[in-house]
Amino acid sequence: MVNYTVTVATGDLAFATTLHNVYIKLVGTDGESTRTWYKPLKLSIIRGAVSSVTVSCPDSIGKLVLIEIDKQHHTLLFFENSWFPAKVEVRSPEGDTYNFPIYRWITDNEVHRFREGTALRIFEDDHHLGRYSREQELKQRGEDYCWDVYLEGIPHCMRSEGPRDLPEEVQFSFTKTKEFVLTAATGLAELKLKELSDSTDNWHDMDAIDRVFSCKRTDISEYVQEHWKEDAFFGYQFLNGINPMLIQRCSVLPNNFPVSDDMVSLGGPHSLADEMEKGNIFLCDYKRLDGLKTNIINGMKQYLMAPLVLLHKTPDDQLMPIAIQLKQTPADDNPIFFPTDSEYDWLTAKIFVRSADFNEHELNVHLLRTHLLAEVFAVSLLRNLPMVHPLYKLLVPHTRYTLQINNLARSFLISKTGVFTKFAASGGKGVKTLLKRSLSSVTYRSLCIPDDIADRGLEDVPKFYYRDDGLKLWDIIHRYVQGVLSFYYKNDTEVQKDPELQKWISDIFEHGFLSHAGTGIPESFTTVAELVKFVTMVIFTCSGQHSAVNTGQFDYAGWMPNNPLTLQRPPPTTKGTTSEATMLKTLPAINATVQIMSTVWLLSRQSTDSVPLGEYPEEHFSQTNPCDLIKNFQRALRELTEAINARNKSLDVPYTYLDPKVLENSVDI
Numbered sequence: 001m002v003n004y005t006v007t008v009a010t011g012d013l014a015f016a017t018t019l020h021n022v023y024i025k026l027v028g029t030d031g032e033s034t035r036t037w038y039k040p041l042k043l044s045i046i047r048g049a050v051s052s053v054t055v056s057c058p059d060s061i062g063k064l065v066l067i068e069i070d071k072q073h074h075t076l077l078f079f080e081n082s083w084f085p086a087k088v089e090v091r092s093p094e095g096d097t098y099n100f101p102i103y104r105w106i107t108d109n110e111v112h113r114f115r116e117g118t119a120l121r122i123f124e125d126d127h128h129l130g131r132y133s134r135e136q137e138l139k140q141r142g143e144d145y146c147w148d149v150y151l152e153g154i155p156h157c158m159r160s161e162g163p164r165d166l167p168e169e170v171q172f173s174f175t176k177t178k179e180f181v182l183t184a185a186t187g188l189a190e191l192k193l194k195e196l197s198d199s200t201d202n203w204h205d206m207d208a209i210d211r212v213f214s215c216k217r218t219d220i221s222e223y224v225q226e227h228w229k230e231d232a233f234f235g236y237q238f239l240n241g242i243n244p245m246l247i248q249r250c251s252v253l254p255n256n257f258p259v260s261d262d263m264v265s266l267g268g269p270h271s272l273a274d275e276m277e278k279g280n281i282f283l284c285d286y287k288r289l290d291g292l293k294t295n296i297i298n299g300m301k302q303y304l305m306a307p308l309v310l311l312h313k314t315p316d317d318q319l320m321p322i323a324i325q326l327k328q329t330p331a332d333d334n335p336i337f338f339p340t341d342s343e344y345d346w347l348t349a350k351i352f353v354r355s356a357d358f359n360e361h362e363l364n365v366h367l368l369r370t371h372l373l374a375e376v377f378a379v380s381l382l383r384n385l386p387m388v389h390p391l392y393k394l395l396v397p398h399t400r401y402t403l404q405i406n407n408l409a410r411s412f413l414i415s416k417t418g419v420f421t422k423f424a425a426s427g428g429k430g431v432k433t434l435l436k437r438s439l440s441s442v443t444y445r446s447l448c449i450p451d452d453i454a455d456r457g458l459e460d461v462p463k464f465y466y467r468d469d470g471l472k473l474w475d476i477i478h479r480y481v482q483g484v485l486s487f488y489y490k491n492d493t494e495v496q497k498d499p500e501l502q503k504w505i506s507d508i509f510e511h512g513f514l515s516h517a518g519t520g521i522p523e524s525f526t527t528v529a530e531l532v533k534f535v536t537m538v539i540f541t542c543s544g545q546h547s548a549v550n551t552g553q554f555d556y557a558g559w560m561p562n563n564p565l566t567l568q569r570p571p572p573t574t575k576g577t578t579s580e581a582t583m584l585k586t587l588p589a590i591n592a593t594v595q596i597m598s599t600v601w602l603l604s605r606q607s608t609d610s611v612p613l614g615e616y617p618e619e620h621f622s623q624t625n626p627c628d629l630i631k632n633f634q635r636a637l638r639e640l641t642e643a644i645n646a647r648n649k650s651l652d653v654p655y656t657y658l659d660p661k662v663l664e665n666s667v668d669i
């Protein structure tokens with residue numbers, strides 16, 4: 001007889017334990033073991049525990065290919081319970097160690113097969129049982145993860161009746177569910193806003209908004225409250241606020257924005273043309289919002305503009321707004337506002353820009369360009385790549401909780417009764433139009449920060465921390481991805497002959513970008529370099545980009561006048577008609593304000609079981625090379641954190657949203 005030492009680790013998470021009978025069988029190239037019984041209450045099946053058992057065979061069964069695990073109902077127990085095995089390690093009589101990553105809930109009494117941890121593409125998976133289990137796994141996943149169309153013209157999503165209908169392996173943990181539900185349920189109370197949530201009144205003075213806001217603040221939200229009226233801070237937010245994605249260098253004024261030299265003050269003898277030539281003029285154009293059907297809130301029509309904003313980089317490196325036109329078509333009743341206008345004309349124009357920016361941010365920059373695309377990357381991964389595939393191992397940690405958070409967003413934010421539908425200017429029909437318009441403007445280059453910054457002409461804008469940190473982060477992720485994928489794909493031919501990999505990208509092209517070749521999204525991969533770039537974009541989008549547009553939501557929108565999600569009055573059509581009173585009537589009503597405040601509070605909070613970028617508590621890779629590359633990746637991320645911390649010490653407003661310590665591996669909130 002020969003002995004195999006089988007060590008089972010149960011996951012360290014709530015309810016991971018099972019009290020039922022567990023059986024394990026080893027399958028090797030030369031035979032298989034008998035199905036071996038683990039006694040109920042054996043330590044290895046208690047939460048977080050690790051213990052070993054000996055499996056004896058008459059002879060060696062050769063190189064291990066897979067293990068089979070099943071859990072059977074214990075006759076003395078009257079209840080079902082799931083088990084969450086983390087991994088199994090097998091020590092063979094020859095002295096070899098085999099690792100089997102699992103990290104899955106086992107809820108039924110079926111036999112489940114798990115492959116040894118060495119990553120294998122299909123063309124090198126040469127054992128018939130390995131191939132069979134690969135096919136079976138993908139067949140099952142194809143049934144468990146199906147595409148659905150939530151709305152024509154936007155990326156497809158995961159079909160599901162609700163969060164509890166999702167496969168258990170992609171649901172929130174108990175901890176995450178508990179915290180999320182609690183924060184959602186108590187958000188209004190915690191912010192002491194509950195009694196205000198039904199009030200359809202307008203705000204009568206700024207102090208009343210301040211009293212509400214005082215209940216919950218962050219260092220940055222306090223700064224925002226103090227500085228929101230200042231032009232320099234208005235300009236700063238286009239670079240380092242929660243929407244750094246719209247601003248671009250302006251070398252020619254758009255035809256529909258007739259600003260001339262005599263209108264603007266550039267603080268010296270230089271003309272607008274001179275300053276454009278020098279690269280000192282910037283534009284934010286919200287044309288996507290033009291003609292959008294706006295919401296009705298508290299029985300009142302709401303207003304959302306499609307502004308054009310011109311900004312000037314001053315010699316002391318401030319980005320100052322110099323002209324704002326609130327509607328796309330020039331007209332007498334569509335004045336261009338300037339800093340020299342009356343205080344409230346200029347402030348009102350800026351408030352309309354901030355409101356347009358927040359609607360654009362939430363639907364395009366945040367929801368579509370991070371959440372919905374991350375879901376497409378995840379569903380395609382789960383449908384097309386088996387656990388033993390190297391790309392599955394690389395990307396699955398970056399899909400954690402994404403399917404459920406998006407399911408919740410569809411149910412509670414943009415559904416008929418969702419907070420966004422009820423209280424955003426673009427809520428309702430506007431959401432659909434804006435999401436469709438947004439997808440048609442997404443390009444592959446705009447998802448890759450080095451290309452995006454170059455295309456927007458922003459390479460040398462000073463004090464642009466989103467760019468500085470984002471480019472460094474992109475490089476770190478790129479080095480890691482290149483290391484891992486070039487270890488598995490030695491040449492371009494191996495990329496071309498991997499049908500599972502090709503199906504992953506072709507599904508993304510079809511279901512994420514609706515087969516629009518004009519986006520530049522690849523339909524297939526022909527080179528290792530193309531694959532590395534695309535996978536870098538996927539990890540960057542799910543981690544850094546999502547954090548850059550998500551984490552600061554309460555910081556910047558907690559003080560509502562800085563980021564009103566809707567406005568109740570039309571903008572002034574002539575100058576000299578505004579006052580503090582008209583501004584207060586224009587700002588969102590009390591109920592709209594507090595509902596949005598509590599939502600951004602919820603969406604800015606990390607759960608206690610969040611996983612920072614580069615931490616992989618689930619060990620899908622077992623080979624030395626990728627494990628070493630993960631350590632290098634973690635070291636580089638730590639160095640970036642140190643550099644960001646050192647830089648932030650000298651800033652009035654620290655930019656932390658791309659600090660690897662703050663980033664999560666996946667879109668999960």
Ligand code: FE2
Nearest residue numbers: 366371550669
């Ligand atoms: Fe988010």
